[in-house]
Structures are given as C-alpha cells and as structure tokens.
Amino acid sequence: EAEVAQSPRYKITEKSQAVAFWCDPISGHATLYWYRQILGQGPELLVQFQDESVVDDSQLPKDRFSAERLKGVDSTLKIQPAELGDSAMYLCASSLAWTGRNNEQFFGPGTRLTVL
Amino acid sequence: AQSVAQPEDQVKVAEGNPLTVKCTYSVSGNPYLFWYVQYPNRGLQFLLKYITGDNLVKGSYGFEAEFNKSQTSFHLKKPSALVSDSALYFCAVRPFSGSARQLTFGSGTQLTVLP
Numbered sequence: 001e002a003e004v005a006q007s008p009r010y011k012i013t014e015k016s017q018a019v020a021f022w023c024d025p026i027s028g029h030a031t032l033y034w035y036r037q038i039l040g041q042g043p044e045l046l047v048q049f050q051d052e053s054v055v056d057d058s059q060l061p062k063d064r065f066s067a068e069r070l071k072g073v074d075s076t077l078k079i080q081p082a083e084l085g086d087s088a089m090y091l092c093a094s095s096l097a098w099t100g101r102n103n104e105q106f107f108g109p110g111t112r113l114t115v116l
Numbered sequence: 117a118q119s120v121a122q123p124e125d126q127v128k129v130a131e132g133n134p135l136t137v138k139c140t141y142s143v144s145g146n147p148y149l150f151w152y153v154q155y156p157n158r159g160l161q162f163l164l165k166y167i168t169g170d171n172l173v174k175g176s177y178g179f180e181a182e183f184n185k186s187q188t189s190f191h192l193k194k195p196s197a198l199v200s201d202s203a204l205y206f207c208a209v210r211p212f213s214g215s216a217r218q219l220t221f222g223s224g225t226q227l228t229v230l231p
Binding site for chain 2: 004006033040041042043044045048091105107108109110112
C-alpha cells in the first residue's frame with residue numbers, strides 16, 4: 001500500500017540552529033500539506049501545495065519557516081533559526097486533490113522535533 | 117471560521133462493549149467530516165469520511181460514524197471495542213465549498229479499551 005514518506009523520524013537540535021524535514025507524498029497526489037502537532041493537540045496546517053504552487057501558507061511563521069516543492073513531487077520544510085517553542089511533531093500529508101470528493105488526506109509518520 | 121469540539125479528553129470502555137467518541141462541528145455551509153486515528157509516535161490514519169448521502173458512514177476496522185445535521189454532530193462508534201482500538205482519535209471538518217477549505221481538527225480523544 002502506498003504511503004507518505006518522511007525523514008528524519010526524530011530530530012534533536014539546539015535553539016538557533018537550522019533544521020530541515022523532507023516529505024515524499026503518495027505517487028500521483030497533487031496536493032501536499034505540512035502540519036504541526038503540539039503534544040496534546042490536533043494538527044494545525046502550516047502550508048498547502050497544489051503541485052508546485054503554494055495554495056495556503058497563512059499559518060506559516062514566515063520569518064523562520066520556509067517550504068518548497070520545486071518539482072511538484074517531494075517537499076522540504078525548513079526552520080531557521082529553531083526556537084524552543086518549535087518542539088512538536090511535524091506531519092506531512094497528501095491527497096489526490098483538495099476539492100471534490102477525493103480529498104481525504106493521508107499522513108506520513110511524522111518528524112518529532114525537540115529543540116534544546 | 118470553522119471549528120471542531122471533542123468534549124471528552126478521555127474515554128474508557130471495557131473490551132467487547134460498544135464505544136462512542138463524540139464530535140461536534142461548526143462550519144459555513146455543508147461539511148466534509150473525517151475521523152482519523154493516531155497511535156503513539158505515528159502519523160494519523162484515515163478511518164472514514166462523510167460527504168453527502170447516508171447519515172451512517174462505515175469505515176475501517178469496524179468503525180462507523182453518524183452524521184446529525186440538526187445537532188451538528190459526527191460521533192464515532194463501534195459495536196464491540198477491542199484492546200487494539202486504544203489510541204488517540206481526531207475528528208476534522210472542512211467546508212464543502214468556498215475559498216477557505218482548510219481541514220480543521222479537534223483536540224483529540226484518548227480512547228482506552230480495558231481488557
């Protein structure tokens with residue numbers, strides 16, 4: 001069964017360092033999402049791509065976070081510099097589309113970030 | 117703005133008993149509604165969704181959910197709980213149409229099935 005791949009699974013870094021997370025969506029899925037999930041809460045959308053274009057990045061802290069999906073397939077989320085409050089699980093998801101009936105999102109295993 | 121409420125942080129049931137995890141929502145217009153399950157240190161797994169049609173939706177692992185438009189609820193149910201169902205469950209909503217189609221999650225309900 002096709003799955004969303006993410007790496008690394010765990011990342012420990014010191015504050016003010018740069019970190020990057022990678023996501024490979026399910027083949028053929030045009031829409032890709034990055035979420036942040038703080039312990040004890042539901043995921044919150046950071047950025048949404050349709051192919052290589054950003055559809056929604058209204059919740060992305062753009063002073064330190066950036067995301068790209070250059071060829072419309074895999075994607076990278078970067079944080080520079082990391083802050084203590086960035087400690088969370090970062091989840092990537094993909095869907096066939098973001099409109100219409102085939103819009104359920106399939107999630108990867110996540111990257112758990114700890115900022116010391 | 118849309119929102120989801122999961123009023124119970126924790127639900128405990130005995131194995132073999134029926135289970136219900138509650139969800140209410142607020143959204144402009146008609147909703148898409150989803151249930152996801154999350155096991156420790158894992159991503160979310162899709163369980164089921166409601167689009168239109170029958171108010172009772174059947175999903176994976178024997179779970180089902182009932183859409184109630186008048187009560188704006190979408191409760192998750194299973195007739196006979198298994199210990200392996202113990203996990204964190206999230207309800208989510210997005211509007212059927214409009215420009216803001218972001219998926220909004222509830223805060224989650226920890227389900228514990230006791231042997």
